[in-house]
Amino acid sequence: MERDLVIIGGGPAGLAAAVAAYDAGVHDVLVIEREAKPGGVLKQCIHNGFGLTRFKESMTGPEYAARFVKETQARGIEIMTNTFVVDLTADKTVTCRNESGIFTVRAKAVILAMGCRERSKGALNIAGTRPAGLFSAGTAQKFVNVYGLLPGKRVVILGSGDIGLIMARRLTLEGAKVECVCEIMPHSSGLRRNIAQCLDDFGIPLYLEHTVTEIHGKERVEGVTIMRVDEQKQPVEGTERYVPCDTVLFSVGLIPENELTKRAGIALDPRTKGAFVDGSRETQAEGIFACGNVLHVHDLVDFVSEEAEIAGIGAAEYIRGGQRAKEYVPAAAGENVTYVLPQRVDASAQRVQKIYFRVRSVMRNAVIKVQAGAYEKRIRKPAVAPGEMEHILLPAGVCGGVKEVRIDVLAAEE
């Protein structure tokens, strides 16, 4: 099979990329989705709060997904479900598997939109046996919201990522008792509003600088030992506390799902754990683009959609016009910045380029400083936090001939 554009993944990124590419003039688009329905993880994210930035209304996950599914249907974009992509090469051959067998699709351009998966308990090295009752927060979410099954009745949550916070509330609503949320860092990695509306609303304690050091129970979880940690994240002796529970949820981070990216030999950034990309979200393999959580983990789906549109337009331009010469300028993470994305911008681009970044630590009264040669801009922010992605807009034409674009986050001078 030959297609103009193949998009791997029918979640929020893949759907938005498909619509954007179609509207930019590429109508032969195939979205490949491994599950029975498009929408990705939004299908199980039944809570509201999606779409506030983009649509100025608070939507639930299924509603947000349905809006994009309808857009693809209106354009007649094909979404091939129950189909798993098993291989990808740098020359844009996509090998797929489904009920009808194994087949390949040769594409003029590919967009990677595979999303991310949860870090597992295994990555944490916690002592103890392997009883029933250990779940990643997203798995528990699927059990409750999709299958209608309650994973347990007395729950401890390790990690204060947004899915863990959302599940603390969800399990409480369904009649479980959530004993506490333990976070090893001195601050939560989740959104502040989720601590307010998911924990504080229900009187669920959040223990910062605490971790689970042992899981007790043979057949089923019977309890956990939690301990305070010091600045080096080492448990402090004498702070042990036993908390009886039958279930432990892990909400300890997300990892971009880049197995196919690696198979295609595309270079990954160790900081984002996604591909290196330029302003149009093209990877270092010509004609292969990436967007959404496979590129870097986002905290808001609104930004996933926006980034997917950049990739969709980039792919459409590539298909219609071929590769044009780009003038690359690296984008550098300066003071108090963990990473910037894209990692390089195109100085010859005729449009504004949006650069996302994450700060290293919580800061009040911060100033974002953007510098590209003689161009300098400072933006004041009342507060920044690692869990909340920031962005700047880089005007067209300011990067010509400069060595780098650099973003620093500094303390405001009062």
Added chain:
Amino acid sequence: MEEKKMICIECPRGCELTVRTDGKSVDVSGNFCPRGKKYAQAEVVCPRRILTSTVRARYGMIPVRTDGEIKKSEIFRWMERIRAMRIDRDVKQGEVLLTDDDEGIRLIATASYRNEEGDNAAF
């Protein structure tokens, strides 16, 4: 004068609000937009929330939400009613599944559901 700090939940910005009340007036600071002020005022008088959950149907779960904010104190009463429901028919996204008698707030489906075996498979 009573002073209270709270995080605004209206949007992901999560403004840190300071609310001062003397019984009659409510003074809000720290809000970036008017929604923060409204939220804080409601929060000291009668906190309200959108409730989202799932309703059990014959071949799967239907995600639902209230179409307006319900009183925070009513959340578990609503949950009892939601948990008692059983759906055995097709449902369209946006369809009303339950109407609250007191305030006219309705429970609506946030996804369509087809009452057929296999159609609601997660994978």
